[in-house]
Amino acid sequence: MEHETWNKIKSIVESLLFAAGKPISYNQIAKILKIDQKEAEQTIRQMQKEYQEQKRGFRIVSNNYQAEMTSAPENAEMLSQFLNYEKSAISQAKIEALTVLAYKGPLTQAELEEIRGVNCSVILRNLKIDDLIDGIKQGDMIKYQVSVKFLKMLGIESVEELQSNVNCLLS
Amino acid sequence: MEHETWNKIKSIVESLLFAAGKPISYNQIAKILKIDQKEAEQTIRQMQKEYQEQKRGFRIVSNNYQAEMTSAPENAEMLSQFLNYEKSAISQAKIEALTVLAYKGPLTQAELEEIRGVNCSVILRNLKIDDLIDGIKQGDMIKYQVSVKFLKMLGIESVEELQSNVNCLLS
């Protein structure tokens, strides 16, 4: 393969593996690049070798004609520190969103964002996965409210109990 | 810096940026690596240069003391297909405010209003919710600047790339 072409192919495969965030099959890569599967596989093998030799911060794990880009295992400990930071940032954001929904809810995503001043799509999705909020359909809109599970965690029975508690505090 | 240490730092930063999947602050990188923020910034600048020179499939977009690893903009066409990406339209008013911030930012709300001749509190709030700008605290003031997300939409790595072209025109 010509040097120029090879560099171009490598760059695209790198972009694909990076952006995908999950395993992609050699077949899929071959189709996108209009090369054959064998060539896709060779490219990936070559890249694996390069990453290791250059001691890069990521690797390519391949299995069953699929490849996935991952971070380098030797940096796992540092990454766990990063995840700790993330954990406290996420907890903080979750508590804020839950507070607003508990006292002002039910709210649409836009209403919640207006109060918090930041985009809330990810946090709403995660709070739903955690079962800490419910989405209630009202016409075309979805309004979010804290869940029964959340109230249980606080040891109270209803949102009204919560809201009456704090209304005096806010006015 | 020793060559060995430098390679190690680079590898960790690479892992961090890769794993995060969103912008991380220089400050956070510095804390995790126990280096100072200036060194973190230098490392990132160096990596940006390397990725460009080596024509890699990923790049680093940096702004407001944050950096995010992204795919290389020249591979956008292939990736758009693969990711089913659809461009989202940004309103005229938003584009106008973003332009002023991109070329003249970071600016306080008052400075932005002076240039645009209109009150900007609503638009700043909405741009913040869209994640298209960042608010950076400087003392008592908040200064606003376009975000990494906005730069990514343009396929550029830093605001300097935009500003160097036109700074002389604006008085």
Next chain:
Amino acid sequence: MNLQISLQQFQGPLDLLLTLIQKQELDISKISLSQVADQYLKFINENKHIPFNKLLDFLAIASQLIILKTRALLPYLSDDAEEESEDNLIIKLQNYQLYLNLAKKLQNRLENQQSISFSRLSKSINFRLDESSITLPLLQKTAARLLTQKVKPMPITALKKIFNIQEKLKQINDYLKQKEKFLFSELVGRTSSKIEIIISFLALLELSKAGVVFISQKEMFEEITIMKHGT
């Protein structure tokens, strides 16, 4: 001239001014500003439903235009501070025009270009909240921090009708039907609004230019006398 424009088309007063100037194929200058000042004021007059927060922005520029126009009519009324503010307005407009051009370029780039950098599509990191970390006191503290910022009510009363130049002209005309000669102080009456005084004055100048009235003043800062032309 029918402007056929509405507020929705404009990002703000600078945008409106620029459009008016460009429609007449003029450059940005004091002369062109004083030429489009009337249209600008007329526009504000005709758009009764400009939201209050926007109206303030439009009025700020309007008052500058009124002063500028007054000075164009009476060039000897010169004042360094005012001249500086006119120069500022011109620089502001020139810069604004530049930004508009840049915005168009950026818009084009966003719409047409093929170069976009993509994030990694990893699953977003999620952590379950530690159940014991959620307590009522924490919630109350967070609520107090997030939910107590009150929005200041806007003083909507003041600026309602100030801006009606046409109304002022009519008022002066009515006045002239009753009296052939009157004082400026009679005309403004008890109003303490600077903008209203300026508008009254501007309206007078308009009438004077049109040959309807004759204005005289014995000395600086003396009372201005207005007479119906031909008396």
